[in-house]
Amino acid sequence: MFCEIVAGRAPCDKVAEDATTLAFMDIDPGSDGHLLVIPKRHSADLLSVAPEDLVATTLAAQRIAKAVHSQFGAEGVNLLNCNGDVGWQTVFHFHLHVIPRYRDKSKDRMESPFEPGMPSDADARAQLARLLSAALRRPD
Template sequence: MIDTGANETCVFCEIVAGRIPCDKVAEDATTLAFMDIDPGADGHLLVIPKQHSADLLSVSPEDLTATTLVAQRIAQAMYAQLGAEGVNLLNCCGTAGWQTVFHFHLHVIPRYRDRSKDRMELPFEPGLPSDADARAQYARLLSAVL
């Protein structure tokens, strides 16, 4: 087992340590994938790095890469094994970004046209254009520090 920098108050660190059970889907030296206990769609799961990082802003580039590559493999399996018609890859960062467990994780959510298998709905209405001046200002602010 790698040193996780685990925190006994982190439920995902407890899952990595084997003290809380999970429905494991995949595991390697760096990552763990397991079923979400509150799924938005049939087959919704989480991929986490075993090394504790609170969120997207603090996860190491190596753990981010490993986690994302596992999520991609799982998404491919969701099409083949679950009949998914789409997949959402979601990270929630910070409380305002809907993060509730402060251990970096990716939600891999298979999507289906069949609403009995897919309970997720967009929280916003896509297709409504934004203000062009505001977009340009956001682009300037962000590109200035990148």
């Protein structure tokens, strides 16, 4: 679907475009002004996106988040990537959601997907940290 948008064969409400990225409004927004930023070159997800496309997409998202904040009067902004179907990914072309956040619930339909303030077990957390740290030290 997103490759069709990049190719100009599917419509979108374009917000910004450069040589590497394209930003357009989300057709199923969680808040007023919710948009997507994608690399033009296809990659399925966060785990497969080329590093240079990840950097370009993230920098474009940051620039757009600043504009969302000032132009829409957003009181906050979420930058979200969903990876894999279990991670809520529904379109398998890497993308970042730029989601303006408002106290006014008529503009903002988003809810927190988890309940903050419920700390995990310290020993279990430390074990997970050790496992991940060791994996990151191994050569690819």
